Amino acid sequence: MRIVSERTALAATAVVLALVPLALGGSPHFLRIATLMLIGMAYAVAFNIIFGHTRQLFLCLGALAGASAYVSVVLTMKAGLSPWLTMPLGVALAAALGGAFSYVSVRRGLGVIFVGIVTLVFSMIFHNLVLGLREWTNGETGLETKGLGPAVLAGGLPAYYAILGVLAASALVYHALMRSRAGRAFQAIADDEFAAELAGINVTAYKVLAATVGSAILGVVGVVHAYYGGFISPTIYALGSIDIVALVTLLLGGMGTLLGPVLGGVLFTLLDELVRPLGRLNVMVYGILIIVLVITFRHGFVAMLRKRLKIHLP
Amino acid sequence: MFAILLDGIVQGLQLSLMAVGITLIFGLGGVLNLAHGQIAVVGGIVTALCIGEGLNPVLACAMGVLGSGVLGLLMDRTLLVPAYRLAGEERLLLGLLVTLGLSFVVNGFLDVRYPTVALTLRLPTPSFALGEVTVRTASAVVALIALAAFGLLFAFLKLTLLGKVVRSIMQNEVGAGLCGINPARIRTLIVVLSAMMAGLAGVVQGLFSSLGTELGNEFTSFALIVAVIGGVRSVNGTLVAGILLGIVNAFASFYVGAYLTLLILLVTAAGTILVRPQGLFAFRT
Numbered sequence: 001m002r003i004v005s006e007r008t009a010l011a012a013t014a015v016v017l018a019l020v021p022l023a024l025g026g027s028p029h030f031l032r033i034a035t036l037m038l039i040g041m042a043y044a045v046a047f048n049i050i051f052g053h054t055r056q057l058f059l060c061l062g063a064l065a066g067a068s069a070y071v072s073v074v075l076t077m078k079a080g081l082s083p084w085l086t087m088p089l090g091v092a093l094a095a096a097l098g099g100a101f102s103y104v105s106v107r108r109g110l111g112v113i114f115v116g117i118v119t120l121v122f123s124m125i126f127h128n129l130v131l132g133l134r135e136w137t138n139g140e141t142g143l144e145t146k147g148l149g150p151a152v153l154a155g156g157l158p159a160y161y162a163i164l165g166v167l168a169a170s171a172l173v174y175h176a177l178m179r180s181r182a183g184r185a186f187q188a189i190a191d192d193e194f195a196a197e198l199a200g201i202n203v204t205a206y207k208v209l210a211a212t213v214g215s216a217i218l219g220v221v222g223v224v225h226a227y228y229g230g231f232i233s234p235t236i237y238a239l240g241s242i243d244i245v246a247l248v249t250l251l252l253g254g255m256g257t258l259l260g261p262v263l264g265g266v267l268f269t270l271l272d273e274l275v276r277p278l279g280r281l282n283v284m285v286y287g288i289l290i291i292v293l294v295i296t297f298r299h300g301f302v303a304m305l306r307k308r309l310k311i312h313l314p
Numbered sequence: 315m316f317a318i319l320l321d322g323i324v325q326g327l328q329l330s331l332m333a334v335g336i337t338l339i340f341g342l343g344g345v346l347n348l349a350h351g352q353i354a355v356v357g358g359i360v361t362a363l364c365i366g367e368g369l370n371p372v373l374a375c376a377m378g379v380l381g382s383g384v385l386g387l388l389m390d391r392t393l394l395v396p397a398y399r400l401a402g403e404e405r406l407l408l409g410l411l412v413t414l415g416l417s418f419v420v421n422g423f424l425d426v427r428y429p430t431v432a433l434t435l436r437l438p439t440p441s442f443a444l445g446e447v448t449v450r451t452a453s454a455v456v457a458l459i460a461l462a463a464f465g466l467l468f469a470f471l472k473l474t475l476l477g478k479v480v481r482s483i484m485q486n487e488v489g490a491g492l493c494g495i496n497p498a499r500i501r502t503l504i505v506v507l508s509a510m511m512a513g514l515a516g517v518v519q520g521l522f523s524s525l526g527t528e529l530g531n532e533f534t535s536f537a538l539i540v541a542v543i544g545g546v547r548s549v550n551g552t553l554v555a556g557i558l559l560g561i562v563n564a565f566a567s568f569y570v571g572a573y574l575t576l577l578i579l580l581v582t583a584a585g586t587i588l589v590r591p592q593g594l595f596a597f598r599t
Contacts, residue, residue: 055403108591112403113346117542121584124535125577132573244414251411280426287418294411295396 006175006258006314013262014168021160031160035228037269038163042221043242044249044261045170049177050214051247052256053186054207055193056102057112059243060119063126064215065222066237068094072223073232074136076148083149083227091219097122098215102208123239130234142233149227159228166224170217175258177213182206190256248290254300258314263301317447318564324453326560327460328522330553331515332533333540334467335508341484341547342497342504345397345409349389350512351533352420357382357513358525359424362433371435379513386509389416390502398498417530424527431527433520452521463514464553467507471549480504484547512537539583545592559583 017038024030043061050058058064068090075086101122105115130137137143147154152162177183185206188196197203226232235241245268253264271289275282297304306313332354339347347353361378365371393416397409437451471477483490483497491497516533519525540559544551562582566575 104588108588110587110591112406113546114542114587114591117538118584118587120535121539121580121587125580125584128573128576128580132577247411281422284419284422284426287415287420287422290415290418291393291412294408294415295393298408 002310003312004314006179009259009314010168010171010175013171013259014164017164017167017262018161021157028156031156033269033273035160035163037265038160038167039221039225039228040245040249040268041261041265042163042167042170043218043246044253044264045167045174046214046217046221047246047250048256048261049174049210049217050098052250052260053178054189054210055112056105056207056211057116058098058101058119058211058214059116059239060101060123060126061218061246062237062239062242063119063123064094064098064218065225065242066130066232066234067097067126068219068222069226069232069237070130070137073143073145073148073226077143078136087220087223090223091216094219094222095212095216098218099208099212102211103204106204106207120239123243127234127238140234142231142236144231145227146230153224153227155228155230163224163228166220170221171258171262173213173217177210178258182209186210248293250300252293252297252301254302257300257302260300260302267301317449318568319561320447320449321453322561322564323557324457324460324560325522325563326557327457327464328515328518328556329536329540329560330556331460331463331511331518332537333544333556334464334549334552335512336537336541337544337546337549337552338504338508340541342480343390343394343398343409343501344402344405344487345394345413346406346538346546347508348410348413348534348538349417349420350413350508350537351535352417352530353382353385353389353509354512354516354519354533355424355525355527355530356385356420356516357510358433358516358520359428359431359527360513361517361520362431362525363428365433366431375435375517378517379510382513382516383506383510385420386506386512387502389413389509390505394505398501417534421527421530424530428527433517433525434523435517435520437521456518456521459514459518463511467511467549476500476503539580543583543586545590555586558586 020034021031024034043065047058047061050056070090071093072083072086072090075081075089076083101115101119105118110118131139152158178186185196185201188199188201189203189206193203222237225236229236249264249268250260251264252267253260253262271286275285275289278285302313305311332350335353336347336350339345339350357378359378360381361374364374364377369377393412394409397405397412400408437455439451441448441450442454443449469477471481479490479495479500482493483495483500487497516525519529536559540556541552543559544553544555559579559582563575563579566578570578
């Protein structure tokens with residue numbers, strides 16, 4: 001069995017993704033789809049750290065990304081601060097919230113579902129706060145972010161490569177984390193939490209670490225998404241638009257793998273574009289696809305490639 | 315004051331009716347059913363369609379509940395079979411995703427096929443006097459239906475041999491299997507029963523106000539929250555949790571208005587889970 005090292009895989013993926021705009025032949029529509037695909041992959045990388053490795057089912061990915069985005073956009077818009085100043089604030093908020101959820105859940109000994117429900121409740125609270133604080137957030141209508149953010153995110157090729165940079169940075173953080181002592185701890189925790197604790201691993205600290213790093217990535221991606229997208233609204237950061245997409249992406253690609261979020265992102269975008277022309281039927285077809293894929297394709301694309309091609313992919 | 319309390323209890327009973335199915339399916343099948351609200355909506359829509367065909371309303375309601383049951387049966391015998399082959403966390407995750415997919419399918423189907431169908435049931439007398447307070451007939455009917463359903467469920471679980479079998483599987487699936495119980499058949503029975511109770515909750519929504527095709531996700535979220543507060547494996551915990559949230563909801567919406575009510579409700583839910591993560595009545599079915 002041949003082994004592909006993580007670094008080779010990272011470099012190869014980066015090169016392939018960097019060449020994508022050439023293959024698209026300058027169509028702005030496809031470039032936008034490709035850029036949104038990169039954003040989706042980065043969300044999945046964050047979810048991979050939080051759920052794929054430490055089994056904390058965060059159903060508030062959209063809420064964390066949205067919290068970061070709204071803090072940055074509202075402060076930039078209403079207080080007139082530079083976006084470079086407000087972006088770190090948003091990211092810090094997302095990281096702190098994610099870390100706090102994780103700490104409380106571990107301390108209270110919440111099981112997978114309970115973490116899921118508490119974070120789901122937070123998502124609903126976030127959604128309602130955004131709707132209710134109308135004078136700041138403009139409610140359901142949302143806020144225009146055109147011309148507010150860093151010029152590089154305004155659109156076109158520069159935005160594509162900037163967001164590719166964000167994705168690459170997230171993947172590098174993931175890679176560094178997994179190669180470090182923390183990575184070993186995550187593996188032990190995923191295998192058997194109780195045994196890990198007995199072996200002297202500080203389970204609380206490592207779970208909180210995973211949640212904080214993952215939430216910080218969510219914060220970065222959320223705020224980039226806000227300035228790239230041109231406008232923000234509660235729907236953009238809803239459970240159905242971020243959390244479920246990240247979950248399906250990660251599952252299609254392969255949970256707990258380096259390449260899973262990337263391959264899953266490609267598959268998801270292809271599926272999404274396939275069902276889009278169906279118009280009102282698309283929700284139904286999307287549901288059928290989810291069911292068929294999770295049943296037949298449960299271990300993900302990376303696992304399938306490993307088996308078929310007999311290469312050890314990271 | 316008393317009227318608000320009563321209103322809260324009635325709403326709570328409806329929530330419990332919806333949530334108890336999630337509790338039962340999770341306790342017995344180890345699957346968290348994310349399509350539960352959609353099953354309830356299907357019940358309501360079937361009722362509305364039957365009434366549209368000129369069927370007697372009571373018979374139509376029965377058809378609706380039956381429709382939900384059939385959907386539950388189909389889900390258990392087809393979609394959930396691959397999930398049942400797995401165990402523990404894997405089963406939970408696959409079940410979660412499959413039922414999520416099903417909820418999309420049902421939402422999408424209803425939205426495409428019956429976008430304008432809604433269920434509104436009107437009773438002959440809108441309200442009657444009970445002592446000094448006026449009670450909406452709809453509330454009284456809902457309360458009676460819910461109490462009867464829960465009474466029957468408890469009688470089934472506590473008094474019959476089959477109920478005992480169900481409780482034994484909830485406590486320990488392997489142990490029950492060793493005693494010669496076939497968990498798969500009991501599971502089918504319970505999934506159908508749960509789906510029918512959800513359908514009943516959906517039909518009952520038509521008595522309160524109106525049930526449309528878009529309510530599925532909201533039903534599912536609230537049912538999930540109630541089931542988790544009650545301690546996902548305990549039926550009476552679910553009942554109490556639903557009533558508790560119903561009362562909080564009624565008082566909050568009377569005093570502070572709809573927007574803050576939802577926030578109060580959600581904060582109460584999160585708080586309860588954090589204070590008692592094992593559920594209100596852990597380990598008691």
